[in-house]
Amino acid sequence: MLILDFNDSEITLWRDDALLYRAPGVAHVDDAQVLFGDEAAQRSRLYPGQSHDQFWRRLNAEAVAPPGPTVANQADLVYLHLKAILDAANANAGEDLVALAPGAITGERLSLFLGIAREVGAGVRAVVDGGVTGAAAGALPAGLEDCTCAVVDVTRHGGVVSTIDIAGAEVQRRNVVEVVEAGVGTIFEGWIALAADRFVTETRLDPLRIAATEQQLFDRLGELIATGEGTRIELDHDDGLRRVDISREALAHKAARNYDALVAAVGAVDAIAVTHRAARLPGLAERMKQLALPVTELPEDALRQAVHDNAERILGDGTAVRYVTVLAARRGAEPARPAAPARRPPTHLVCAGIAVPIRQCPDASDHPACEAQGPAFAIRVEDTQVHLTPASDDATMADGALRATRPAWAGDTVLWQGIEFRLVAVRQ
Numbered sequence: 402m403l404i405l406d407f408n409d410s411e412i413t414l415w416r417d418d419a420l421l422y423r424a425p426g427v428a429h430v431d432d433a434q435v436l437f438g439d440e441a442a443q444r445s446r447l448y449p450g451q452s453h454d455q456f457w458r459r460l461n462a463e464a465v466a467p468p469g470p471t472v473a474n475q476a477d478l479v480y481l482h483l484k485a486i487l488d489a490a491n492a493n494a495g496e497d498l499v500a501l502a503p504g505a506i507t508g509e510r511l512s513l514f515l516g517i518a519r520e521v522g523a524g525v526r527a528v529v530d531g532g533v534t535g536a537a538a539g540a541l542p543a544g545l546e547d548c549t550c551a552v553v554d555v556t557r558h559g560g561v562v563s564t565i566d567i568a569g570a571e572v573q574r575r576n577v578v579e580v581v582e583a584g585v586g587t588i589f590e591g592w593i594a595l596a597a598d599r600f601v602t603e604t605r606l607d608p609l610r611i612a613a614t615e616q617q618l619f620d621r622l623g624e625l626i627a628t629g630e631g632t633r634i635e636l637d638h639d640d641g642l643r644r645v646d647i648s649r650e651a652l653a654h655k656a657a658r659n660y661d662a663l664v665a666a667v668g669a670v671d672a673i674a675v676t677h678r679a680a681r682l683p684g685l686a687e688r689m690k691q692l693a694l695p696v697t698e699l700p701e702d703a704l705r706q707a708v709h710d711n712a713e714r715i716l717g718d719g720t721a722v723r724y725v726t727v728l729a730a731r732r733g734a735e736p737a738r739p740a741a742p743a744r745r746p747p748t749h750l751v752c753a754g755i756a757v758p759i760r761q762c763p764d765a766s767d768h769p770a771c772e773a774q775g776p777a778f779a780i781r782v783e784d785t786q787v788h789l790t791p792a793s794d795d796a797t798m799a800d801g802a803l804r805a806t807r808p809a810w811a812g813d814t815v816l817w818q819g820i821e822f823r824l825v826a827v828r829q
Contacts, residue, residue, distance in 0.1 A: 403492060404708050405523075406501040407514070408531065409457035409557045410585045410678055412438075412482075414490050415705045421490035426457040426557060428478050430469035437482045442623075446616035453478060454586065458558050460510035476517060484521050495524040499708055499715055503556050504532040504563040505579035515722060527715045527723040529708060532563020535674050536572040537711060537728035538703035548671035549575070553663060553689065555679045558584040560659075562666040567730050574726045582662040588682060589622070595655045596622055596634060596647055598819075603753065604643040606636065614638050626652075626681060646754065650799045650814040651821050653684020660688040667692065677701045687799065707731070745811040746787050747824035750780065756825060764792060765815065765822050777817040778803055787824070793817065 404415040409426030424438025431451050436444070445452040453465060456478035463475050472478060492498075500518070502511060511528060518525045535552035550572075552563040560583030564575045581587070596618055597609045608614035614636050621634045625647075632646040653660075663685070667673065672695040680686045680698040690696045708715060711728045749756040753770040759780050762768050766775025776792035787809040796803040796817045803815060811826035 402709075402712065403490070403496055403498040404501065404705050405486070405498055406531070406704060407457060408501070408503050408554070408678065409454070410555055412457070412486065414486055415702075416490065416492075417709075418702070418705070420702075422486050426454060426482065428453045428456065428482065430465060430467070430472050430478075432469065435469050435472055435478075435481055437485050443616070443620060446619045447612050454557055456482070458556065460506075460513045476513060479514070480517050480520060483517060483523065487521060487523060492523070494522050497716070498523050498525050499712075500525055500528045501531050501534055501704060501708070502528050504530055504552075504554070504561045504574070504577040505556075505559065511724070525722055526719060527717070527725055529715055529725040529728070530563070530574055531676075531704070532561065532565060532577060533572055533574050533726050533728050534704045534707045535563070535676055535699060536565035536567065537731055538674070538699055538707040549669070550672045550674060551667045551670040552674045552676070553667070553679050553685075554676040555583060555585050555588075555682065557586045560584065560663045560666070560679075562663060562668075564668060564670065570730055572728050572730045578666040580662050580666050583659045585678075585682070588656045588659050589626075591655050591659070592622055592626075592647075592652055593618060595651065596645065599645040599647060600636070600643060603645050606638055606643045608636055608638075611638070626683070629681065629683075648814055648821060648823070649683035651816060653687070653799060654797055654816050656682065656684065657688075660685055664688060664692065670694065672697070674699055677703065684799065691800065745826040747809055747811045747813070748827045749825050751823040751825055752820065756827065759787065759824070765817065768822070771820060773818045773820060777820075777822075778815060780809070789813075789815070 406413045412424060412426050414422040425442055427441040427445060429436040429441035429444045429451055456475040459475045460479060461475050465472050465474055515525060531554060532552040536550050547568045550565045550567055552565055554561045560580035562578045566573050566575050600606045600608050608618045617636045625631060632648050633644055635642050635644040673689050674697045675686050675689060676699050686698050710731060715725050717723050747759060750759050750762050750768055752768040755770045757768055760782060762780055764775050764779050765777040778792050778796045779790040781788045788806050789803060789809045790806040791803045796815055798815055809824050811824055813824045815822045
């Protein structure tokens with residue numbers, strides 16, 4: 402059985418438990434060719450007029466401008482991309498396929514998708530609501546009985562919050578809210594601007610003024626988010642490398658308003674599930690946890706596993722394509738509580754890559770690499786404990802604004818007036 406998740410932030414195709422395809426819903430159209438997925442994304446900043454990323458969202462007959470070979474409208478792009486996905490997977494004609502649809506999809510767009518799938522020769526047996534699938538994937542801690550769950554997901558053009566009722570052995574969709582401010586594309590543009598400002602400040606290179614460096618920035622930042630590791634972004638310009646470091650805390654801070662819009666859409670629920678796509682965005686899952694509700698971060702294959710667990714219910718008798726918004730509930734296990742890592746008091750304050758002993762910085766603005774006038778926040782050492790005390794209104798940490806004196810630990814990061822300070826422990 403094939404499982405196609407056509408969320409355009411990351412379209413995936415599985416056959417049973419084997420991942421066959423994963424790429425964004427992006428197209429590049431020119432006079433000679435039509436490219437999709439990563440190949441298209443890697444040209445999107447070089448040739449913005451030929452880049453298209455709304456066709457999976459629109460799913461309609463609006464014209465594509467400029468047109469290309471065999472491409473006149475948005476539906477043509479969906480047809481060609483779906484065909485390319487199935488061809489890449491060597492899908493057999495009529496092979497059973499279950500499609501996972503974003504919760505905010507309309508009936509009209511869903512009908513057009515099914516028509517296109519028939520044209521391609523895909524054997525779509527059912528379409529399953531993505532939010533319901535998330536809730537059926539073990540989104541609830543074992544201790545919760547009948548309750549209401551919010552499933553938080555993201556597409557390229559909006560965040561999606563699905564409210565799901567869990568009663569007895571079933572999960573059922575109640576409603577869906579799309580949050581346009583929280584789409585991956587919108588959030589990513591904010592991060593591009595943040596990174597570009599860092600390059601201007603620290604290297605005197607404005608990567609957004611040159612198509613080649615803008616594309617590099619787009620690609621490198623995408624890799625940083627996808628892997629969830631590292632902070633460094635390097636750009637090749639004029640036979641030399643320019644580099645900056647951007648922490649996950651800085652990215653989370655930049656996206657705070659986008660995340661707040663998603664939080665506002667959650668409503669009154671008993672638990673929250675965050676899909677792997679949403680959890681990949683730095684700071685989003687942490688922001689949800691501030692609601693003081695149980696939060697489950699779903700692993701990458703959770704939605705696929707939920708479809709397999711419910712295969713008989715989803716496929717039915719095969720007489721008609723079914724749109725499924727009710728699945729069997731699957732209780733999660735009691736979450737294990739891993740041992741907390743050892744916490745070390747900081748010894749140095751890092752700013753612009755320069756580490757200075759914290760005793761030389763009674764206020765963070767005293768750091769020799771700080772270019773702004775203080776005060777920012779005070780750093781006090783008492784025996785072996787270090788405390789931070791706010792001296793202004795705009796110092797923020799990963800879990801929110803610095804409003805009162807609090808203990809500080811190695812690894813903590815504080816943003817103040819766009820300047821990032823990191824507390825580290827240096828072994829002597």
